[in-house]
Amino acid sequence: MGYMDKYIRFLTKYIKLNSYSCCQPKERRIKQDLEKLNLFVYTDRLGSFSYGYDHPMRPARLRLTYEQVKRYGLIEEENLIEPREPTEKELLWFHTEDYLETLKKADSGILPEDAARYGLGMGDNPVFKGVFQWSLLTVGGSLLAAEFVSSGKSDVAFNISGGLHHAMPSRASGFCYLNDPAIAIHYLLRQGKRVAYVDIDAHHGDGVEHAFYRDDRVLTISIHEDPTYLFPGTGFPHQMGEEAGRGFAINVPVPPGATDVVFLKAFEEIVPPFIEAFEPDILVTQLGVDTLRGDPITHLELTTYGFETMVRWFKMAGIPWVALGGGGYNVEHVANAWAMAWAIMNDMDVPDELRDEPLEREPSEKHLEEVEKTVTFLKENALPLVKKKG
Numbered sequence: 001m002g003y004m005d006k007y008i009r010f011l012t013k014y015i016k017l018n019s020y021s022c023c024q025p026k027e028r029r030i031k032q033d034l035e036k037l038n039l040f041v042y043t044d045r046l047g048s049f050s051y052g053y054d055h056p057m058r059p060a061r062l063r064l065t066y067e068q069v070k071r072y073g074l075i076e077e078e079n080l081i082e083p084r085e086p087t088e089k090e091l092l093w094f095h096t097e098d099y100l101e102t103l104k105k106a107d108s109g110i111l112p113e114d115a116a117r118y119g120l121g122m123g124d125n126p127v128f129k130g131v132f133q134w135s136l137l138t139v140g141g142s143l144l145a146a147e148f149v150s151s152g153k154s155d156v157a158f159n160i161s162g163g164l165h166h167a168m169p170s171r172a173s174g175f176c177y178l179n180d181p182a183i184a185i186h187y188l189l190r191q192g193k194r195v196a197y198v199d200i201d202a203h204h205g206d207g208v209e210h211a212f213y214r215d216d217r218v219l220t221i222s223i224h225e226d227p228t229y230l231f232p233g234t235g236f237p238h239q240m241g242e243e244a245g246r247g248f249a250i251n252v253p254v255p256p257g258a259t260d261v262v263f264l265k266a267f268e269e270i271v272p273p274f275i276e277a278f279e280p281d282i283l284v285t286q287l288g289v290d291t292l293r294g295d296p297i298t299h300l301e302l303t304t305y306g307f308e309t310m311v312r313w314f315k316m317a318g319i320p321w322v323a324l325g326g327g328g329y330n331v332e333h334v335a336n337a338w339a340m341a342w343a344i345m346n347d348m349d350v351p352d353e354l355r356d357e358p359l360e361r362e363p364s365e366k367h368l369e370e371v372e373k374t375v376t377f378l379k380e381n382a383l384p385l386v387k388k389k390g
């Protein structure tokens with residue numbers, strides 16, 4: 001019996017994995033269409049930027065991911081596409097003019113005079129040579145992915161450089177300068193789409209939530225390490241949207257030290273019922289892998305099996321899918337997990353070499369209870385609001 005089968009037997013003591021296929025009515029599922037082409041958005045240029053030798057964010061992880069995908073024969077030349085340049089107008093859908101002006105100045109690598117006001121130049125968000133160009137590529141990649149999925153040319157498009165979910169309208173934050181998920185979702189809204197954004201990064205997807213906090217056309221769901229202990233300090237269950245968007249911002253904190261079972265419990269109790277109630281046209285996912293144990297800046301204990309299970313659910317949901325990268329500061333983990341995600345997106349077998357050693361540790365009862373409490377709160381207070389408008 002393979003590792004995965006054995007581990008699934010362990011997980012099913014706690015998680016109803018088989019119910020994962022029930023969530024989309026059959027007719028909403030994507031039909032197999034040979035004309036369609038799934039896209040992997042990437043250019044070698046991405047790997048040439050550097051946040052600084054001692055910064056945890058390493059753009060080189062993107063090159064390593066692409067190399068893993070190639071090494072295991074998971075990609076054809078025709079799947080590969082380079083990001084395009086976003087226009088100023090597209091950036092202005094989320095960001096302010098003065099912030100963009102300053103970020104453009106910072107591209108030289110020299111700290112602009114008013115940098116501090118925009119969160120630039122401090123430890124997390126250094127000004128480095130090409131910082132604006134780097135950020136443009138991440139946004140252009142996500143826009144391209146959104147265009148191909150929205151037009152129906154692709155069922156899935158994966159921009160591994162995207163998912164920079166912390167950037168605010170006029171402030172760099174948490175290694176993120178431009179908020180590519182928010183801008184890509186704005187594009188989708190302009191095409192008349194209803195968008196569900198699901199963020200499984202270890203950190204709260206605060207910038208994306210902020211963009212649509214009063215908007216019922218976008219459902220944002222973020223599962224993350226308890227913000228009492230981790231940046232950015234927001235993302236508590238009661239922060240569930242305002243005005244028309246009340247009930248459409250869902251936050252599920254999990255305790256530090258949470259394992260696959262605890263994180264998956266939160267996922268399976270929240271993601272399927274909310275997606276089913278909301279009925280999105282497009283699914284946008286932020287696939288941060290700083291949840292994996294051994295990540296140097298977070299305190300979660302997931303394995304690739306937990307990550308794989310969630311990616312398989314996204315695939316099974318059968319909703320046109322814009323997949324974005326995100327956090328992940330152990331570069332080997334990142335390369336393996338995202339190569340695995342790409343294999344699943346394309347119905348290919350996942351090479352066992354990409355998987356962790358399984359960790360069959362019984363979950364903490366206290367962790368499960370905490371998640372249960374959050375789930376109950378959200379199902380009582382937010383789900384009825386989504387159902388009513390869905």
Ligand SMILES: [Zn+2]
Binds near residue numbers: 202203288328
């Ligand atoms: Zn993160």
